Amino acid sequence: MSENILCLAIGRFDDRSILAELIPSVSIRQAIRKEIFSLLSEKPEVEWMVSSDSQFGLWSMIANNDICYMFLGPKNYPSHLVNSLLFDIKTALKDKKYSEQEVLEIMSQKYRNSNGQDKVKNLTTQVKQVQELAYVGIQKVLENTEVAENLSVKTDELASTSYLLNQQSKRLSRQLYWRNFKLRCIVGIVIAAVLLYLIISLFSEDDN
Structure with a gap:
């Protein structure tokens, strides 16, 4: 008993x-x-x-x-x-x-x-198993939360990097535009000077 x-x-x-x-x-x-x-x-x-x-x-x-x-x-x-x-x-x-x-x-x-006691022991074992499953579930939730937080941080970092790259790209585009504009102006001035020189030379020959 x-x-x-x-x-x-x-x-x-x-x-x-x-x-x-x-x-x-x-x-x-x-x-x-x-x-x-x-x-x-x-x-x-x-x-x-x-x-x-x-x-x-x-x-x-x-x-x-x-x-x-x-x-x-x-x-x-x-x-x-x-x-x-x-x-x-x-x-x-x-x-x-x-x-x-x-x-x-x-x-x-x-x-x-x-x-009797076997039933109590079985119940205790089941309770422990449920506790272990709950603990594992909580651990997984925490791990998933940590992963989600890491992904969120990385996403923010990528967004910030993307913004900086976009700003740098716009700045470089402006610099290249003004550089090309200056080159065009210089080439135009040189061509205009050469044409002016040629015109002046032609008029000088006609006078002689």
Whole structure:
């Protein structure tokens, strides 16, 4: 039986009797039985589920008419497993296929092997896996954000470089334009001077 299940019991309110019990620890058996008798001293009016403190942990109980199905375990034992265990005990007894004691033993084995600690461990493992996946996802998001920021910086740098190149290109174009203009003016002046010289020479010859 799982070490976290300290006691499973079925009791009757009318005569405060224990119909079946499963208490693995001999050293605390008498103390637990006293607590069971105390809990059976008050019969509820309707079916209910309640918890009660114990010096060993926490009692959880389902009362159905005159019968009470009882579980004792640590206070941190998953409540959904406790509820499932007690309702399984109650349902199994309705079939009357097994005795109360046999049902307690069967259910203790079932929750030890499939629904008890192994289930808690599996749940813990799943939580860890989800945490790891979330961590990996966050890391990827951060990496993608960093890449996007780097791309944004590089894009800004390229835009700035492109602007500078464009400005330099315009400046060079203006410089080349004025240089060509000056060359054209000089060539024009030289041609005009040569033509003027030739004209003057021709008129001088005609006068002679």
